[in-house]
Amino acid sequence: MITAAKGLGVEPATLKTVIDVEARSSGFDDEGRPTILFERHKMWKYLGEANYFTKRDQLSALFPDICHQSPGDYNARSQYEKLAIAESLHWEAAHLSASWGLGQVMGFNYESLGYPSLKAFIDAMYESEAKQLDAMCRYIKVNYLVDELQRHDWAGFAKGYNGSNYAINKYDQKLAAAYAKAKKEGW
Template identity: 65%
Template sequence: MSKTITLDEIRSAAIELGVETAVLLAIHDVECPDSGFNDDGSPVILFEPHVFWRELGNVYYYTKREQMRDLFPDICYPTWQKSAYNVRPSHQKLYVASVLHWEAAHSSCSWGLGQVMGNNWEDLGYASLKAFIDAMHESEAKQLDAMCRFIKVNNLVDELQRHDWSGFARRYNGSGYRKNRYDEKLEAAYAKHKHTK
């Protein structure tokens, strides 16, 4: 089975979700404009160090997360910092973090075409975090499915049907979406694809 998604698969997902194909293409363009996989076959991820700090707290690794912050200041810290993102590739960060705590590390990444955070696995109906991660490794179609599950669970279909890009962006991408002009990028991407049936 190919890992690469087809337009027909995107169309089917859009119909099931109740939105235009162009809407899903727009989110894909903005979140992960190329493939959902790297050249080596690994899923595209973004490791979030401030989320890792929080996830370690959730498993009571308070001392360990302070040690991790001191040893690897680009992998674990309490508040979001733009400057640490380009220190090393996300998969390297994930590997180091996983040595300390596999679940916390994998929960702290956004995955694939929709860049869905691993810590959403239970809300999205996966049997386990590992089942979610396995799906993210399987195909772009499974990555799209995770994105659609997130949209449904968070009641964002209406925003997409109305083309309320800022309303969608606020809840999908976080309160800082305006800094990255996420809503504007979505609107532009939708305009590019709006004639796609």
Template identity: 40%
Template sequence: MDLILKKGDHGQAVQDLQAQLRAQGAALAIDGWFGEATETAIAQAQRRAGLVVDGIAGRKTLAALRGVRDPHRLTEADLQAAADRLGVALASIKAIHAVESRGSGFQADGRPVILLERHVAYQRAGVAHQDAAQLATRYPAICNPARGGYAGGAAEWVRFASLAAVAGDLVAIESCSWGLFQIMGYHWQRLGYASAATFRAAMESGEAAQLEAFARFIEAEPALLKALQAKRWADVAKLYNGPAYKENLYDSKLAAAYARAERLAA
């Protein structure tokens, strides 16, 4: 699992991070406590590197501190352009970016982050005129009327390959959420992609393309766009993640992420 350091963390990893920041000019105590001063120093380092400024030290930020820059990664300018396009506050885009992802649209092995939804696989198999009930009986971990069965991380690609083998690439692509913003594959047609395979290729090409899919998704949902423009987080949560959003306090997380983004922009 990727190392992700954020406000409230403590220990040797934070101390090492603070030493790196100090070496690059941050006036920062090396005390092993990730407080506001460390968060501010991270935000400043992200701003210098052109990264998304969120005050969280994830894979991209830690790599940038080592002098490594990946052109496939999202930049602050990319997010600003999307915010301008949608007519929403930059902090609102950052809030969804922070809550939907762990800071990266790709795994360490270079493949996009995906999550296979087995209940969606059941639905999409039916749409594809396959025997969904039979698939669910034989392969309940990857095709099932009930949610669940998640493996997480790279193991989701194992599940993807298994589903593709028994139900085809189309059903597998459509049954997963993809990238930084976790856009479901079955939206490919309404978002203007020529095919599910084209959508997958876009998600594999870089985080800017993943942001493009997010922008198209918001534009295709006028009620969601209005809620995001008005910062009505409960409505955003319900429209983006479904009626079960309260179980994970999704609206509260969005509000907190928005407040953090606003504070770090000051």
């Protein structure tokens, strides 16, 4: 983490802050799989882009926690159960619709982060937390969020990292609290 922080030009406490808020504990679950969060509204979007409109509407009617126009319903079933159901319909749309690992980087970012394919991105997420951290740092760089981290502009970072609805979940406040905790712990 220290090397990655230096690579971004931020203090280690700042990078630890993002990891603590995003991953909450580890980049892997108890079964050794990358920690994921499945975003049903992204599944809706990517099925539409793949011209799976009828299947999308059917999936939404049967499994609204897996495919829906609006975000939410994160706790209805396990994230990997959602991914498995979504995969059975459309592998690519399913994996584009999940956030992965320590930084919870969305699969749909793979190309802008320099991965040659979605599969290469997913494979990296399975390989190690170091690879997950690398993906997170790539995301921060390509989305021009380093300045926000350097200034501890938590609202600016939150908006760039999680989107304009960040305030609903008090993401900026969670970052500020996690940073204060990291500094108190000597990071």
